[in-house]
Amino acid sequence: MRTSSLSFSSRAFSPLPRCRACRPGFFRPLQPQKRSFQRDSKQAIPDFAFAFDIDGVLVRSAKPILHASMTLQFLQRNSIPFILLTNGGGKLESERVKDLSEKLSLSLDTSMFVQSHTPFAEMVHGEENLRDKCILVVGGEGGRCRDVAEKYGFTNVVTPGDIYAAHPEISPFSGPFKDYYRSFARPLPKPINPSSPKDSLKIDAVFVYNDARDWGLDLQVIMDVMLSHQGIMGTVSSKNGDTSLPNSGFLQDGQPRLYFSNPDLLWAADYHLSRLGQGGFCAAVGGLWQALTSSKNHPTPRLYMKVIGKPYRLTYQFAEKQLIRHRDELFHEKAPPLKKVYMVGDNPESDIKGANSYVSPHKVEWVSLLTRTGVYQDREGHRPNHEPRAIVDDVKAAVQYALKDSNWHESLE
Incomplete structure (x- = not known):
């Protein structure tokens, strides 16, 4: 948006003290739920993770997008961490997680879910x-x-x-x-x-x-x-x-x-x-x-x-902290440092711009992958204003790209 009278600040908020009732690192209103991953101790530990937009990547309006459920189920089976990072909102985090879990036949919890107004x-x-x-x-x-x-x-x-x-x-x-x-x-x-x-x-x-x-x-x-x-x-x-x-x-x-937000x-x-x-x-x-x-x-x-919200830095910084915390809970002291986060989104102006411009304080590389299932549509002679690492058909293709890019031992068929 270009409006001369507006002043948008990418440094919208600074970290604030959390109340003692909070779980460390989580917002007070987010209620703890059953963990979404059950990891086999013999499984390899990935040094990469995912951040998925929701509308246009996993669902379109209220309908699941093809391959979304099986793709996230694959990540859960392989203990590959991911977070859901949306500019949507208007409901409690717990309500959105419950609704999305039912739509995608997954077990999710609020620690993996960040709305624009969180x-x-x-x-x-x-x-x-x-x-x-x-x-x-x-x-x-x-x-x-x-x-x-x-x-x-x-x-x-x-x-x-x-x-x-x-x-x-x-x-x-x-x-x-x-x-x-x-x-x-x-x-x-x-x-x-x-x-x-x-x-x-x-x-x-x-x-x-x-x-x-x-x-x-x-x-x-x-x-x-x-x-x-x-x-x-x-x-x-x-x-x-x-x-x-x-x-x-x-x-x-x-x-x-x-x-x-x-x-x-x-x-x-x-x-x-x-x-x-x-x-x-x-x-x-x-x-x-x-x-x-x-x-x-x-x-x-x-x-x-x-x-706040994507593409602003605070949102990506918070998402990265959630992913690192999630990996620590999942892998404990055995986890190698997180090297890459694949941001899978459908909107070049938010998902892709934000991932491309974010500079991680933990030196994590954010890789932007743009799907064709939402806002972005291929048109002859037209390229997105913010170029992703790759443009893919859908969320399944995005994960396939990332698995190959990170030399993961198991492929998503």
Whole structure:
């Protein structure tokens, strides 16, 4: 995405202390499950592992892709570690793992599963310390993303649907969604009361957890918050447009930080052409911000935000730590150092770009493999913007390539 008003940070988060209740190295909401590998002590120990995207690689919409199940079963039989690394979200990790395990006839657990918004769990404590702050959670189906945020440990979560149910005048064209919002809306902790800002709803952080359903309402609420005084709904900052201030006064008045969990512009759904994803909504936020704040008197102000998910470094760094930890549990002290991770994905702008640009602190080589089963489609004279090591038909072909590349003793037929 190229939007002059956006500021994307690949250093979105720094490691934060985990609570004592956590299993070491795992986020607090992830529940331990039965291990997915049973290893024969006589088996060879691989010095490579895999990271698989899900949508467009293992499943397309809700349907398993051909060969996906048997390919992952082969890896499990051979104790070859892998992690599922997705820019999807909107559900609890445990729920997604259960659903995918059933679809692919596999035994998986949450330690092998990273969603785009999983790192948000670390912001409950640490430097941000947002546990009891009022956060706005945008996107997803019904109130499910609120449920995820609360499982992560946030205690004061508001959705745009809650705001609309209490103040339907905030979005005049969302009437067709009225019954939908009533089905999950909760009372606001405070009303929107512009005549008494101290008694009005105040938003301390905005999180986009998943794809927006009602773009009109979500865009309106986000703009209201980012143009407000200190995140107080119903107010407008007097500093907006003040050219004597940095960024022409915009976002200089205590407005909350805006977080996006998934920069994917497109994703592979049931339709034969790729569909707009959360990255499309992010681009709409940027375009609307530019339209609302631009003036001939000053350059377009920047909309500061933090973005995580593939292709950003934090996601790959976290995935690598999970793989190393998983290998240690599986092989104990006998494991040789991890040398390669094969990133198998369908999206050149996220999976491939991220793997190609990631520099491992453990000196692990990340090898990008692009499948033809999702976003990327071969077209004559067209090459992906980010070149993978190889373009393959599907996940089975990707694993076959990796096994040969790593001189593995058993082939996948």
